Structure formats: C-alpha cells, structure tokens
Amino acid sequence: MMTAQKPSLRQQVQAQKIANVYQHTWTLAISHPIAGTLLVASFWDVASSLLLLLWLTLLTAVSIARVPLYFRYRRHENDIAQCERWGLYFAVMAALQGSLYGMAWVAFVPAGDPFFLSVVCLWVMGLSACAVVGYASHPKTLLSFFMPVVVPGILLLLLDGGDRARILAAALFLYGAVILLASAPVYRSIVRAIELNIQLRALSQLDGLTGLANRRHFDEALQKELDRAARHDQPLSLLLLDIDHFKAYNDHYGHVSGDHCLRLVSDAIAGCLRRSGELIARYGGEEFALLLPNTDMAGLNNVVERIQRAIRESAIPHAGRVDGGELVTVSIGGTTVQGEFPAKPESLIENADTALYMAKNHGRNQYHFYCQRSGQLVGDKRAELVAG
Numbered sequence: 001m002m003t004a005q006k007p008s009l010r011q012q013v014q015a016q017k018i019a020n021v022y023q024h025t026w027t028l029a030i031s032h033p034i035a036g037t038l039l040v041a042s043f044w045d046v047a048s049s050l051l052l053l054l055w056l057t058l059l060t061a062v063s064i065a066r067v068p069l070y071f072r073y074r075r076h077e078n079d080i081a082q083c084e085r086w087g088l089y090f091a092v093m094a095a096l097q098g099s100l101y102g103m104a105w106v107a108f109v110p111a112g113d114p115f116f117l118s119v120v121c122l123w124v125m126g127l128s129a130c131a132v133v134g135y136a137s138h139p140k141t142l143l144s145f146f147m148p149v150v151v152p153g154i155l156l157l158l159l160d161g162g163d164r165a166r167i168l169a170a171a172l173f174l175y176g177a178v179i180l181l182a183s184a185p186v187y188r189s190i191v192r193a194i195e196l197n198i199q200l201r202a203l204s205q206l207d208g209l210t211g212l213a214n215r216r217h218f219d220e221a222l223q224k225e226l227d228r229a230a231r232h233d234q235p236l237s238l239l240l241l242d243i244d245h246f247k248a249y250n251d252h253y254g255h256v257s258g259d260h261c262l263r264l265v266s267d268a269i270a271g272c273l274r275r276s277g278e279l280i281a282r283y284g285g286e287e288f289a290l291l292l293p294n295t296d297m298a299g300l301n302n303v304v305e306r307i308q309r310a311i312r313e314s315a316i317p318h319a320g321r322v323d324g325g326e327l328v329t330v331s332i333g334g335t336t337v338q339g340e341f342p343a344k345p346e347s348l349i350e351n352a353d354t355a356l357y358m359a360k361n362h363g364r365n366q367y368h369f370y371c372q373r374s375g376q377l378v379g380d381k382r383a384e385l386v387a388g
Contacts, residue, residue: 007080009198015083016194020137021090022077025070028134032063032097035127042119043108051107059100066093075231078224081276091144094135098148101127105152117157121168124153125175132183137190142183150176207282209259210266218281218289222345225277225293226337235338237300239290240352241269241307244329244364245321246286252320261316261328262286268314272306289352297336297369304332304367329365331356336369 007015036059040052073086101124109116128146135142150172157169205217213221222238229236243249243265250258262282269288270280283289292303307330316328333356337343355370362368 009195011080011083012198013191013194014087015077015080016198017137017191018083018087018090019077020190021135021141022070022073022086024134025066028097029063029066031130033060036060039104039108039123043116046110046116047108055100055104055107059097062093062096062100069093078228087138087140091138091141094131094141095144095148098145102148102150102152105156109156117160117165117168120153121172124149124172128176128179132179132186136183136186137194139183139187146176146180210263210282212266212270212288213279213281215281215283218279218283218291219345221279221281221291222348225291226343226345226348229293229337230343233339234294235296235299235336236343236348237292237295237297237303237334237336238348238352239292239300239303239307239332239334240283240349240356241288241290241330241332242356242360243286244325244331244360245318245323248320248322249318249328252318264314264316265311265328265330268310269307272303272310295336296338300334300336300369304334307332308367323364325365331359331364332367333357333359334367334369335371 033056036056040056043052069089073089076082076086104123105120109120127149131142131145131149135145154169154172154176157165157172160166205213207214225236228234243261246258246261249261253261266280266282266288269290273280273290275293277293279291281289281291290303290307292300295303311328311330314328318326318328333352333354335348335351335355337348351370355368359366359368
C-alpha cells in the first residue's frame with residue numbers, strides 16, 4: 001500500500017468526472033452571457049426590454065458566480081472524500097442556469113406565436129446539445145441543466161393547443177429522449193477511459209518489486225505537499241530510511257532473498273502509516289522515503305518509534321552483518337519544515353539525507369533529526385533501536 005487510506009477506483013473515477021465538468025467553467029462563464037445576449041436581441045422587439053435585461057443580468061450573474069466556485073474547488077480538489085459535495089455544487093449552478101433558460105419560454109415568447117416558438121425550440125436544441133458535450137461525464141449535472149431547459153418548453157407547447165405547437169412538442173420530446181439515450185454510451189466510454197487512465201497512471205507510479213510508490217511519484221507528491229503546507233501554514237515532515245548492511249545481506253543470502261527482504265521491510269514500514277495523505281516510497285535500492293503531511297517533530301518521533309518497533313517485531317535474520325548484529329535493522333534520518341516557506345524539495349531531501357548519513361556514520365540502527373530552524377543535527381537516543 002502507498003498511503004494509509006488509498007481512495008478506491010470508484011472514488012477516483014468520481015473525482016475525475018467532477019474535475020472534467022469543472023474544466024468547462026471558463027467556457028461556461030463566457031459562452032452563456034454571449035448566448036443570452038443573442039437570445040435577448042432576438043426577442044427585443046416582442047418582449048419587455050426591462051424583463052429581458054433583468055433576465056440577462058441574472059444569467060450573467062450565475063455564469064460569473066461559477067468562477068469563485070471553481071477556485072474554491074481547486075483548493076480542495078485533492079480531497080477525494082469531499083468530491084461528491086463539489087459535484088453537487090456544480091449541478092446546482094447548472095440547474096440555476098437551466099432554469100433561467102426554461103423561464104425564457106414563458107417570459108419571452110408571445111402567446112401563440114409559432115415563429116418565436118420555433119426560435120426558442122432551436123435555441124433549446126442547441127443548448128441541450130452543448131450540455132451533452134460538456135456534461136456527459138457527470139449525469140447529475142447533465143440532467144440538472146437539461147430538464148429545466150426542455151421540460152417547460154414541452155409543457156408550454158402542449159398547453160398552446162395548436163397543431164403546430166403539438167408537433168413542436170412531440171419533436172422536442174423525441175429530440176430530448178434521443179439526446180439522453182445517446183449520452184449513455186458516451187458516458188460509459190468516458191468512465192472507461194478514466195478508469196484506464198487511472199490504472200495506467202497508478203502502474204507508472206509504482207515500484208515493481210515492493211508495490212510502493214516509486215521515486216517519480218514521490219517527487220511529484222513532495223512538491224504538491226510543500227505547496228499545500230505553505231498554503232495552510234502546516235508542518236511537513238520527511239523520513240529517509242536505509243536498511244543497514246544490505247550489501248552484506250545480498251552477498252550472504254543472494255539477490256532473490258534480498259528482494260524478499262526489501263518486501264518484508266516495506267510491508268513493515270507501510271503498516272505504520274495511519275493517516276490519509278501519508279506516503280511511503282522506495283527511494284532507491286534499499287532506501288525508503290516517508291512523506292508525512294501535517295506532522296511536526298513530536299509526531300515524527302511517534303512515527304519513527306512505530307517503524308522501529310515494526311522492524312524489530314519482523315525479526316528478519318541477517319547472519320551476514322559485520323557488526324555482530326543478527327537481525328535486519330534500519331537507519332533513519334528525519335526533518336520537518338514549518339513556517340519556513342517557500343521551501344524547496346531539494347532542501348528538504350538534503351536535510352533528511354544529512355540526518356540519515358549521520359545516523360549511519362554513528363553506528364547505524366538509530367535515528368537522527370535535522371533541525372530546520374537551527375541547521376543542527378539532533379541524535380534522538382530515545383528512538384534508538386536495540387540490536388537483536
């Protein structure tokens with residue numbers, strides 16, 4: 001496992017579907033006021049100018065309101081547990097916009113005028129077709145916009161009573177049904193493409209031997225977590241772990257057993273993660289990295305103690321050690337950044353690596369911490385392992 005609570009494939013797909021519709025925010029914020037202006041111009045001579053301007057103002061206001069919603073969503077888009085809520089917000093905005101177009105049937109069309117009824121029918125067909133293109137990945141949003149636009153027109157045409165109006169009502173109903181039915185296979189294709197992309201991306205971020213995150217994934221996550229920590233003024237901690245005397249292990253047991261040892265150690269470390277967002281990666285060779293968001297020095301010490309206990313309880317034999325030990329142990333270096341932003345990923349890694357080097361240089365099987373503020377190393381004897 002790579003994180004303490006990895007989102008399921010269904011959750012990741014849902015989050016991506018919502019991200020897809022939010023990507024249309026800027027297009028919607030611009031296109032709807034333009035479409036509304038053209039619609040108002042079409043009815044300027046047959047409807048109240050005050051009513052037309054009020055309607056256009058409301059339509060524009062709803063369109064512009066999508067922009068701050070988009071920025072709020074972007075600040076929380078990685079919180080997959082809350083993606084349904086953001087999808088609901090977007091659907092509500094789509095419903096408001098659709099309702100305004102639905103009102104145009106009643107507010108703009110002169111009673112019994114077949115020409116302007118036909119004009120609005122064409123507008124509705126064009127809008128609904130565009131909605132399928134933009135909202136096909138999120139059916140809730142599609143229906144929230146589509147139904148308020150189409151249903152009032154069908155009802156108004158049926159209530160008109162004329163033969164032409166009933167024909168238009170039937171045509172609009174059939175058009176709506178065809179559009180919705182056609183959107184179903186499009187939706188399935190989109191979902192399948194999203195699933196495949198997620199699976200391929202996951203594979204590209206995994207270490208083939210241990211199943212942990214690979215170095216590429218770690219580097220990407222480190223930059224994102226530094227940015228997030230800076231935005232929310234939260235601490236971010238990093239641990240680097242190195243298996244002691246691993247070359248001697250390979251020389252004594254062979255590389256196949258060495259690979260098995262790596263998997264056992266990675267499983268032990270992964271089992272110590274507790275919170276969503278914590279990441280363990282195979283950093284290279286016998287070295288591992290743990291990224292711990294919103295974790296200060298005290299929290300880092302707790303994680304180290306859990307890791308050391310887990311390694312000790314794993315009791316992996318190491319008869320090839322040259323220092324008299326009998327079990328596999330790890331050396332650990334840690335650092336925390338808090339309030340010292342902007343921080344560079346290279347600096348955080350360098351500090352943790354310096355601490356790791358000192359832990360190994362002072363006899364291995366221990367933990368050292370690099371104090372970001374003082375620039376000094378701290379040897380944490382409380383967290384030191386007892387060999388064997």
